[in-house]
Amino acid sequence: MHTSAIIIGALSAVTAYAKPVAQNGRWTPEWVNRNAEVSGPAPSAVSAAASLQSFSLLGVPTATPNPSPNAMLVAQLITAPSAADRITLLNDAKGNGTADFKFDLNPAANPAVAAQAGGEVITADRKRFAALTGLNVAVAGLFYQPCGLNPPHAHRATEVLTVATEGTLLGGFVFDNTFTTEISEEFSQFQSFVFPEGSMHWQMNQECHPVTAIAAFSNEDPGAITTANRFFQNTNQDVVLAALGFPEQITPDNFQAFQANIPAPFVKGIKQCYDKCGISY
Incomplete structure (x- = not known):
């Protein structure tokens, strides 16, 4: 898969994504039971119920909520x-x-954090985990659904992301204007990948089952700026059009409709991954 296609798809937000099923306020995807040998026709033949027995995106469903900020x-x-x-x-x-x-990173312990179509991020920063105040560190749990994409974004911190469960993530980043190459890697269970402070970076779960990762940050308040959402939805539309250089495709007449169709992170990722995993879209 050409990694530039992922960034283009995320920034333009034209990728279709499947509608997951909500269970107790959390999202349950259709994924494959990797403990069974799957061959031949579509993996979608594996029932969601059977999949849940082997892979849980939800963590511990009985987790006690963390203290409120x-x-x-x-x-x-x-x-x-x-x-x-x-x-x-x-x-x-x-x-x-x-x-x-x-601090409990289990999604059930953080009911105020909204799950998205492709997964969710639970961040333990200074606001949510007051014990970090003055320590210049933070941590997050990232729960990727099958084909889930954490689209291009940036932090005011360096991030080290480690895959905690079985599976492989594809991740990449672009840096400043004097360095024009994208750095991208596949990394799997117990392997880490670094995203330098200020870099625009992304990760995608290429598996047909959920993958969980843990991120460490060099700032107790790392924040997150999701590039497509903040640029397209919150920047003056004339500035956006001038920066992109193709006003004949995105115009003041269709700009609001374009903004409204940009999905919130996490998003469902690449069509090629849907096809591989038998996920409808």
């Missing part, structure tokens, strides 16, 4: 005179149930 506590931690004072504040908050030194 506490902006007042974070403000106190930022202004605390010393690291010991921060620990004291956190310990007091733990005692009344408003913070913890432990």
Whole structure:
């Protein structure tokens, strides 16, 4: 698969994507049971129920929700005179149930995070996990559905992404204007890939079953700017048209319709992967 096709597809947001089935507020895809030998016709013959027995995108469904974000506590931690004072504040908050030194990345423990068509990201940053305040680190759990694409985006942090479960991700990034080559790699279970701070980067699950990864960040508030959404949906439309250089294709007359059809991350990925996995679209 030519990696530039993935970026073009994500940025233009014209890729069709399958409609998953909601289960208890989370998304259940149609995927293949990799514990069985599948050959011949379409993998879609494997039932979703059988697949769920082997692969769970949901993590632990009985996980207890994390404490709700506490902006007042974070403000106190930022202004605390010393690291010991921060620990004291956190310990007091733990005692009344408003913070913890432990964060649960299970989706069920984070009901406020909306699952998307291609998967979801659970981020433990300073806002959601106050214990990180002043430590310059954050972590995220990424739950990729089959063919799920985390489209091009950037952070104000370096990211190291490690595949935690069976499966292979394809990832890549582009850097500044003086470096014109895309760096891309396949990486599988227990392998890591680095995305430098400020780089526009993406990952895609090429498997027919869910894949989970863990990301580490060099900033307690790494943020995320999803390129297509923020550029096409939030930038002045005349600026967008001038930057793209093809106003004959995207015009002021059709710009709003174009904006409305850009899916939120995660998105369902490439048609070639749907066909391989027998996923309808």
